[in-house]
Amino acid sequence: MSTETPRQQYLLGYARVSTLEQDEALQVDALTAAGCGRIFVDKASGSLQHRPQLDALLEHLRPGDTVVVWRLDRLGRSLRHLIDTIQDLQARGVAFRSLTESIDTSTPGGRLFFHVFGALAEFERDLIRERTHAGLAAARARGRKGGRPTVWTPEKLQVAQQMYDSGQHAITIARVLGVSRASVYRALQSTGPLTMMQSSTPHRS
CATH class of the missing domain: 3.40.50.1390 (Resolvase, N-terminal catalytic domain)
Structure with a gap:
C-alpha cells in the first residue's frame, strides 16, 4: 500500500x-x-x-x-x-x-x-465573419477584389521591366523600387513571360 x-x-x-x-x-x-x-x-x-x-x-x-x-x-x-x-x-x-x-x-x-x-464571444465572431463576407461581396459587385492595394504603379512596372530586360536580378530591382523580391516576380509574371531564374545569385557591384 x-x-x-x-x-x-x-x-x-x-x-x-x-x-x-x-x-x-x-x-x-x-x-x-x-x-x-x-x-x-x-x-x-x-x-x-x-x-x-x-x-x-x-x-x-x-x-x-x-x-x-x-x-x-x-x-x-x-x-x-x-x-x-x-x-x-x-x-x-x-x-x-x-x-x-x-x-x-x-x-x-x-x-x-x-x-x-x-456565448457572447462566439456571437461577436459570427458578426465579424458576416460583416467581412458582406463587405467582400459588395466589393466584388463593384468590380473590386479584397486584399491590400497594390504598390505597383505603371511607372514602377515600366522601370522593373527595363531593369529586368537589361539583365538586373530581382533582388536588385526590389531594392531600387522598395518592394519585396516576391512582389517583383509576381509583377513581371503579370506583364509577360518571366524567364529569369528565381534562384539566381544576385549580382554584386
Whole structure:
C-alpha cells in the first residue's frame, strides 16, 4: 500500500505587468491577501504569445487547485484567449478566481458567468465573419477584389521591366523600387513571360 502523502490543493496566483518599469506589488499584495501560496509574475505585453511564468503556472497545476488573478485582463491576451484558458482549466479540474470582478468558477454563478461570456464571444465572431463576407461581396459587385492595394504603379512596372530586360536580378530591382523580391516576380509574371531564374545569385557591384 502506498504511503505517499496526497498533494495539498493550492491557491496559485498569477500577476502580469506590461513593461519592466511597472511594479507588480499591487497585484502581488492582493493575491497574497487572498491566500495564494505561490505567485507567478510575468513582465510582458498582454499581446505577447509566450509568457514563461504563465506556462510554468499551467504546468504546476493539479486537479483541485485554483488560479487567482487580480483582474481578468491580467490572464488573457484577448477575450477569446481568456475564455479558452479558463475552459482549459475547468477541463483539468482547476478553478479560477478574479478578485476585482469577484468571479469564482468553483461556484455555480461563476460558471454561468463564463458560459454567457463564451456565448457572447462566439456571437461577436459570427458578426465579424458576416460583416467581412458582406463587405467582400459588395466589393466584388463593384468590380473590386479584397486584399491590400497594390504598390505597383505603371511607372514602377515600366522601370522593373527595363531593369529586368537589361539583365538586373530581382533582388536588385526590389531594392531600387522598395518592394519585396516576391512582389517583383509576381509583377513581371503579370506583364509577360518571366524567364529569369528565381534562384539566381544576385549580382554584386
